[in-house]
Amino acid sequence: MTSELLSLCKGKRIIDVGAGVTTLVQSLLDREFQVTVLDISSEALQILSSRHGAGVEYKLGDLSSQLELGEYDIWHDRAVLHFLLEEEEYQSYVSNLESCIPVGGFAVIETFSLDGAEMCCGLDLRRYSKDMLVELLGENWQLLKSINHVYTNPSGGERPYISTVFQRK
Ligand SMILES: C[S@@+](CC[C@H](N)C(=O)[O-])C[C@H]1O[C@@H](n2cnc3c(N)ncnc32)[C@H](O)[C@@H]1O
Incomplete structure (x- = not known):
């Protein structure tokens, strides 16, 4: 799905x-994207920084609080939204998304689906259906594509996901 979107989107x-x-960063750099990574974990960012150096921008931040992010053509999230359990946390996530993706831009959001595991890394999750994601993003976003699929992680565990592409109206 990410590949399809990357060919659709003109912005970089x-x-x-x-x-x-994530190893996604290298795939994006190979396609000449300008990549910014954000995480709440400075350790994760240090590992990415040791891999990619100055070719990537690194932002330390908590998506459940209001952040200054700049402007982008695509927002990509695999497996972070579902960790935000309280309404004010996932509403802040949407507010951060809207602060940095202008009209015409895209959001790729991939979370555990309703038939997925209830916990990950010992943490509770809020799992999503297509309708829940549409409702969460609200009327400023058009759903372009949604697929339910099973990701098999490196240790062989099966993880049911929903992957979606939205465009900002
Ligand atoms: C399950 S990992 C997914 C990593 C990567 N996207 C992938 O698909 O391999 C979730 C990541 O979200 C980060 N994270 C968790 N809560 C966060 C928050 N509130 N704000 C920003 N990042 C957060 C974690 O530190 C972790 O690196």
Whole structure:
């Protein structure tokens, strides 16, 4: 899904939120994207920084509070929204999203689906359906695509996900 979107989108500025130590960064750099990664963990950002150096912008921040993020063409989240349990936390997430993606920009949001695990890394999750994501993002966003799929992690565990692409109206 991310590949499809990357060919659709003309802009090259992408922010990967809750990036962790993702290998997505290298794929994006290979496609000449301007990559910003954001995480609440300075350790994760240090690992990414040791891999990618000055070719990437690094932001330390908590998506459940109001952040100054700049402007991007694409917001990408795999597996962070579902950790925000309280309404004020996931509303701050949306507010941060809207602060940095202008009209015409995209949001790719991938979370555990309703049939997914209830916990991850020992933490409770708020799992999502397509309708829940549409309702959360609200009338400023148009859903372009949604797929439910099962991701098999490196240790063989199966993780049911929902992956969505929205465009800002
Ligand atoms: C399950 S990992 C996903 C990492 C990566 N996106 C991937 O798919 O491999 C979730 C990441 O979200 C980060 N995270 C958790 N809560 C966060 C918050 N409130 N704000 C920003 N990042 C957060 C964690 O530190 C962790 O790196």
